[in-house]
Amino acid sequence: MLLSTIVTVLALPPAAGGADTVHELPLPAGSTHSSVQAMNDAGDVVGLAYGDDGTGRLVRWGADGSPTLLQGAGGGSGGSAAAVAEDGTVAGAADTPDGVRHPARWDRAGRLTRLEEPSGFVEGEVRDVNDSRIAVGHLSTGSTALPARWGADGRAVLLRLPARATGGTATGINERGEITGHVSLPEDRTRAVRWDRMGRVHDLGSLGGAYAEPSDINDRGTVVGLATDAGGTWKAVQAPRGGRLKALPSQEAGARGVHVNDSDVAVGNVKHRSLRWSGGTAVELRWLSGAGPTSVKGLNDAGTSIGTSGAIAVTWDAQGRATALPVPAGADRAEPVAINGAGVVAGNAAAPGTWPVRWRAFVWR
Secondary structure, eight states, X not given: OOOOOSOXXXXXXXXXXXXXXXXXXXXXXXXXXXXXEEEOXXXXXXXXXXXXXXXXXXXXXXXXXXXXXXXXXTTOOOEEEEEEOTTSOEEEEEEOTTSOEEEEEEOTTOOEEEOOXXXXXXXXXXXXXXXXXXXXXXXXXXXXXXXXXXOTTOOEEEOOOXXXXXEEEEEEEOTTXXXXXXXXXXXXXXXXXXXXXXXXXXXXXXXXXXXXXXXEEOTXXXXXXXXXXXXSOEEEEEEOTTOOOEEOSSOOSOEEEEEEXXXXXXXEEETTEEEXXXXXXXXXXXXXXXXXXXXXXXXXXXXXXXXXXXXXXXXXXXXXXXXXXXXXXXXSEEEEEEEOTXXXXXXXXXXXXXXXOOOEEEEEO
């Protein structure tokens, strides 16, 4: 059973910022289902389109809904998209037919650029890209992964490691060129770090536990992520530029999925709750009336958060009040993935009774 389409999209209406209507992103020829991975403020959406055999092809949908298949690597078709820059440049990884993942970037026409893998490295992946088309991630020898930065020319630079570190990965870059990530230490520990614009590495500290792993850095240089305390409990953490990691307030054990916007507002999930942190205070993101538990997925610079309450896609305002997003015709569940500065939401929805679940990509405008 395939999900019914509420709208056959040839040209999406302009963004109104209210997320009041839902539109399916059209499937490329030969595809039966799709999923969203990222979106930019211009309204470009990137994700995967799948055939009946489950093979996924990377695709970018323009703001008008038009799909462009992204070129495969060496005859392969799979891969992943980590982020899409404002000019439509997509960065992530391309899979070759032998199943090896390589750092990659695609231009607006869908043409592939394999990013440099210096001698001795056999695979890698981009985790983020900024609007200057500078990408960050890691390169691997097959046994050791090292944090890397690729310039706009596609050339790779290995990022410096602090003393005793044996490897790591870069997870985010901001528009200033500041980078965050984590490095590996002996005894299977990780440590949160920041690389400044000169390439110098700065230790962001820990909560006293074995692991500290940033997920995001904003244009102010604020880093957020996860770290374990001395008892091994995962907590949501934040570090301002020049500062060290501190646990965000009013949280329980089991933090996950932390994001931050350029106003230093952060959201994340802790145990059975979703929280929004701003100015040193926490606001709980409330359940939609009659629905189930919450899971926050991200937020935009206006402070609107997205996620789910039960199987329903929702947005939350600064006070934590939930508003349901329209349900696509024929669907019984929906999951937002990204929200941009105009308030456009991109995500996935699925019909009941499908196993494995066959998602379809949608935007709410």
